[in-house]
């Protein structure tokens with residue numbers, strides 16, 4: 436079980452260290468996890484001149500799973516033209532064809548004070564955003580900035596082919612079958628041809644899953660409905676851009692973006708596991724970031740790449756026990772709770788597991 440560990444920039448190394456701390460419990464118990472670290476993002480650029488060095492890509496390609504922190508940490512003004520802060524991560528996702536990004540949005544009832552949900556609703560929040568991860572505006576061609584009649588023009592292209600839509604649709608329906616059998620597809624088919632195709636393929640694939648209810652929402656209405664009636668949703672399937680935005684929004688239902696883990700899968704069991712958040716330069720280096728999204732991503736890795744569901748359950752129960760004892764990082768703290776730092780949160784989850 437070889438894991439490529441790519442902590443990246445900003446709070447990435449701080450939160451990833453806590454996930455590794457927690458995974459060490461299982462190594463001590465004999466689980467054959469092997470870790471190898473690689474550079475990615477701004478730190479890789481500073482040290483090697485490239486945000487995704489060849490050695491890192493090889494490591495990611497050969498590993499059974501990838502534990503990723505966050506990338507960023509670039510000075511925009513010093514970046515060569517054509518290189519963007521998200522490039523390394525996007526390249527790994529695309530080249531390894533990790534097209535299905537699972538972002539579970541489940542609230543811990545212990546965080547009712549941090550979440551905007553009513554106490555009577557928090558237990559019922561259990562949805563998953565399934566974001567298509569290797570297409571859409573993030574990869575479509577043509578793209579770039581060029582001059583037209585002396586005026587600079589920026590271009591990106593929303594592009595999906597029917598095969599890409601079909602394969603994520605099947606994942607959505609199969610996932611719904613393991614849950615409450617409801618799929619909500621989010622698009623903008625009233626304006627965009629790409630999304631018209633998206634909707635028609637969802638309908639076509641949906642006919643193969645007559646036991647699953649399919650509904651459609653436009654992205655603007657979905658953003659609203661997610662806050663108005665979050666308990667309505669089971670599986671939300673959407674494209675790369677809309678999924679990126681909706682998941683940051685949904686994270687706040689749980690209390691903080693620091694609570695939301697993710698798993699990016701391809702056709703097999705290899706996956707890339709990362710917190711939904713970025714490298715948070717505003718709080719980096721202060722030992723205040725919430726590491727639970729990273730720790731919960733490690734749990735997803737044990738479950739989805741290694742079939743170690745019991746170990747994953749144990750991590751989730753340990754997190755719950757620590758929150759139940761009143762410990763909170765700053766982002767989820769409220770009066771009457773005990774505010775602690777990033778490393779201490781990792782120590783407490785480790786202790787709750789040991």
Ligand SMILES: NC(=O)C1=CN([C@@H]2O[C@H](COP(=O)(O)OP(=O)(O)OC[C@H]3O[C@@H](n4cnc5c(N)ncnc54)[C@H](O)[C@@H]3O)[C@@H](O)[C@H]2O)C=CC1
Nearest residue numbers: 505506507508520693712713714715716717718724725766
């Ligand atoms: N997956 C990745 O590697 C991602 C990288 N980024 C990069 O990260 C950098 C910062 O981007 P932002 O838009 O500010 O998004 P961000 O997610 O890094 O931060 C947004 C806000 O959430 C807070 N936050 C994030 N994670 C937190 C945690 N674990 N605990 C407590 N608070 C947390 C931050 O302090 C900030 O106020 C940029 O360079 C961006 O490109 C952004 C999103 C994802």
Ligand SMILES: CC(C)CC(=O)C(=O)O
Nearest residue numbers: 520521522524525679711
């Ligand atoms: C590089 C970005 C696309 C990463 C991001 O915001 C995300 O995956 O949620």
Ligand SMILES: [Mg+2]
Nearest residue numbers: 679680683711
């Ligand atoms: Mg994002």
